[in-house]
Amino acid sequence: EAVDVAINYAFDRLQNPFSPPTHWPPPRNRRFRRVMEGIDAMTYGIIAERRAAAAAGTVRGDGTPDLLDMLLEVRDADTGQGMSDREVRDEVITTFGAGHETTAITLTWAFYLLSRHREVLRRVQEEVDAVLGDAMPTMADLAAMPYALQVFEEALRLYPSAPIVPRLALRDTELGGYTVPAGSRLLVDLFTIHRHERHWEDPERFDPDRFSAEGKRGRHRFAHMPFGAGPHLCIGKHFALMEAHLLLAALVRRYEFRHVPAHRVVNQASITLRPRYGMEMTVHTRSRATGTG
Numbered sequence: 001e002a003v004d005v006a007i008n009y010a011f012d013r014l015q016n017p018f019s020p021p022t023h024w025p026p027p028r029n030r031r032f033r034r035v036m037e038g039i040d041a042m043t044y045g046i047i048a049e050r051r052a053a054a055a056a057g058t059v060r061g062d063g064t065p066d067l068l069d070m071l072l073e074v075r076d077a078d079t080g081q082g083m084s085d086r087e088v089r090d091e092v093i094t095t096f097g098a099g100h101e102t103t104a105i106t107l108t109w110a111f112y113l114l115s116r117h118r119e120v121l122r123r124v125q126e127e128v129d130a131v132l133g134d135a136m137p138t139m140a141d142l143a144a145m146p147y148a149l150q151v152f153e154e155a156l157r158l159y160p161s162a163p164i165v166p167r168l169a170l171r172d173t174e175l176g177g178y179t180v181p182a183g184s185r186l187l188v189d190l191f192t193i194h195r196h197e198r199h200w201e202d203p204e205r206f207d208p209d210r211f212s213a214e215g216k217r218g219r220h221r222f223a224h225m226p227f228g229a230g231p232h233l234c235i236g237k238h239f240a241l242m243e244a245h246l247l248l249a250a251l252v253r254r255y256e257f258r259h260v261p262a263h264r265v266v267n268q269a270s271i272t273l274r275p276r277y278g279m280e281m282t283v284h285t286r287s288r289a290t291g292t293g
């Protein structure tokens, strides 16, 4: 609920230049402040616990540091200072906010698309079964399962989970014959670019072969940019692709997700591109002997 409220609030502010400041009293602001208090209490709680454990020399798990350990250990090269709780909290919320929701929703869309295109599903199942057998996928298996990654890339094309990339014009400029005055806020609409007929043949069709080596040849390099482009390119791009590739293969190996036909699927553009009414699916355990559920 907290992530829902925070995302919708942020999108509203992005779209509406006349939003009242966050500390003003309207109910929308109060609701946002309330969910942020919850998110902060949880985040600061984890940071405090971790600092206390580090001070006491407690070793967690097998002792391998995670991202939070690294953030807590980092020191400024000039001053030797570590990060304040507030700085660590900002990093944690950014990484979680930017990194969790995006990959999770794209997987939702990917499984929806697979359930609607059984011939594609069969191909991924065959690839995954041949490479993994009964084992869970590891990094070493990924190169042998290119089609599973193509499915994820095609899902990112049709349903880019971060559909809008904002930019602020720092100086007067001209773009496609339009004058853009300094200070203008521009929203780059990835959803439309990804379905533009100039760049894609039969753009509404789900076809992971668009991302085979052959399929990619000759395509404009910005026709597909679910991770943005330029100096602010998503820092989690490679991590997300690896994580999604592993998850997709692991899930396809064990389960088949079937969309409940009566359930209405409508996409809702916000900061992220979610299915407005969620995604109702039934989960079927696959038996490897028959390849079906």
Ligand code: HEM
Pocket (backbone or CB within 6 Å): 094, 095, 098, 099, 100, 102, 103, 106, 160, 161, 162, 164, 165, 166, 225, 226, 227, 228, 229, 230, 231, 232, 233, 234, 235, 236, 237, 239, 240
């Ligand atoms: C499928 C998954 C993901 C998608 C579709 C996605 C998409 C994007 C997009 C479109 C941008 C804006 C780029 C621009 O302004 O040009 C962005 C930025 C960013 N992403 Fe991701 N992202 C994903 C996963 C992740 C993950 C896993 C992390 C972190 C672990 C992450 C962290 C960030 C950060 C920190 C930025 C801001 C970069 C900056 O402004 O310099 N993202 N992402």
